[in-house]
Amino acid sequence: xxxxxxxxxxxxxxxxxxxxxxxxxxxxxxxxxxxxxxxxxxxxxxxxxxxxxxxxxxxxxxxxxxxxxxxxxxxxxxxxxxxxxxxxxxxxxxxxxxxxxxxxxxxxxxxxxxxxxxxxxxxxxxxxxxxxxxxxxxxxxxxxxxxxxxxxxxxxxxxxxxxxxxxxxxxxxxxxxxxxxxxxxxxxxxxxxxxxxxxxxxxxxxxxxxxxxxxxxxxxxxxxxxxxxxxxxxxxxxxxxxxxxxxxxxxxxxxxxxxxxxxxxxxxxxxxxxxxxxxxxxxxx
Numbered sequence: 001x002x003x004x005x006x007x008x009x010x011x012x013x014x015x016x017x018x019x020x021x022x023x024x025x026x027x028x029x030x031x032x033x034x035x036x037x038x039x040x041x042x043x044x045x046x047x048x049x050x051x052x053x054x055x056x057x058x059x060x061x062x063x064x065x066x067x068x069x070x071x072x073x074x075x076x077x078x079x080x081x082x083x084x085x086x087x088x089x090x091x092x093x094x095x096x097x098x099x100x101x102x103x104x105x106x107x108x109x110x111x112x113x114x115x116x117x118x119x120x121x122x123x124x125x126x127x128x129x130x131x132x133x134x135x136x137x138x139x140x141x142x143x144x145x146x147x148x149x150x151x152x153x154x155x156x157x158x159x160x161x162x163x164x165x166x167x168x169x170x171x172x173x174x175x176x177x178x179x180x181x182x183x184x185x186x187x188x189x190x191x192x193x194x195x196x197x198x199x200x201x202x203x204x205x206x207x208x209x210x211x212x213x214x215x216x217x218x219x220x221x222x223x224x225x226x227x228x229x230x231x232x233x234x235x236x237x238x239x240x241x242x243x244x245x246x247x248x249x250x251x252x253x254x255x256x257x258x259x260x261x262x263x264x265x266x267x268x269x270x271x272x273x274x275x276x277x278x279x280x281x282x283x284x285x
Contacts (some may be wrong), residue, residue, distance in 0.1 A: 026124035030110065033117055035059045035076055047103075047125050049096025066092040072105070075234040079107055082116050091123075101127045120229055144168060151253040157185045158246050159208075164188075173230070173253050185247075193219035193227060200232070207236045208244045220251065229258045 027044040031037055040055040050062065063069045068209040074091045089105040107121030144167070146152075153170025157163075166182040174191060183190075188199045196218045203214035220230045234249030 026122050028122050029055070029120070031059075031076075031107075031119040031121075033080060034189045035080065035119070037061075038118070047123075048093065048101070061091060062093045066100075068092060076107065076119065078125050079109055079119055080116055082109055084109060091179075101125050102130050148172075151256075152250050153252075154248070154250045155182070156246060156248040159244050170251060173220065173222075173228065173251060191221060193221060204234065204247070207234055209249060210242070211236045211238045211244070217254075220253070228253050228255045230254060 006171050014239075024043055027047055028039075028041040029044075030039040031035055033144045036059050037055045038055050038057075040052045042052055044055060046052050048062070055061070063072075067094060068090050072091045075085075075087075075089045086106075086108075090108065091103045091105055093103060095101050099204060102125070103123045105121055105123040107119045109120040110115040110120055148169055151169070151173065153173050154167040155170055156165045158165075162184065164182040165186050166178075168178060170182075171178045189200050196216075199216055200218060203212075203216055206212040207214055213233070215231065215233045218230050218232050220228045222228060231252045231254055232249065233251075234247055236244045236247045239245050262275050
């Protein structure tokens with residue numbers, strides 16, 4: 001039984017070492033009570049460019065002067081005191097080739113006789129993921145700014161879950177509080193003038209039936225009762241079998257443009273009337 005137990009422990013240890021030292025996308029480490037590295041798995045060289053020996057007895061981890069590193073050091077000190085939150089630590093370090101990389105680190109205390117004597121943790125490189133997230137955030141910010149400037153709100157209806165998503169600008173167009181959430185798609189026609197509802201329902205029905213896109217000029221009703229001239233556009237995303245997966249579209253507030261067009265027409269009419277009057281006067285003279 002003892003031999004079987006020893007063999008089981010040995011096999012478990014070998015499997016753990018194979019996982020720890022054979023996963024190229026992360027490295028495992030241990031630290032003592034002063035946060036000095038006492039062990040780091042060989043995969044650290046693949047991720048950071050530094051050989052494992054370069055990490056031993058170090059506490060700074062080749063960190064840069066990025067502001068997030070101080071928060072990471074504070075979190076490590078809290079973990080050494082036993083105040084573990086279980087949240088990831090972000091650290092920016094200088095790769096051996098000179099460029100900065102971002103590590104996401106999870107660490108937990110090593111205890112002995114109820115006392116924290118060190119830390120063990122795992123870290124992996126999230127630089128590319130972080131860059132992709134930052135690019136996505138920038139694109140989202142640009143989209144939101146564009147929507148605000150153009151007075152265009154967007155929406156999406158997931159048919160299967162019957163969930164509706166509105167952009168911030170769409171909430172502004174209708175003067176609705178985003179915290180209240182977007183109304184169900186069945187409620188959407190109620191946000192438009194009664195005389196426009198039939199056209200909207202017919203357009204949506206065609207979009208759901210065969211994916212026909214639509215573009216309609218509608219009168220949207222704000223929360224305070226003000227009516228705004230808008231252009232509504234919608235299109236359906238269909239599954240291979242012809243079943244609608246989702247509908248998405250936009251609503252552009254063109255009230256000011258319509259008012260400007262009306263004012264231009266009024267001024268043109270006045271000018272034409274004056275020209276006609278002047279011409280008549282000249283003919284009489």
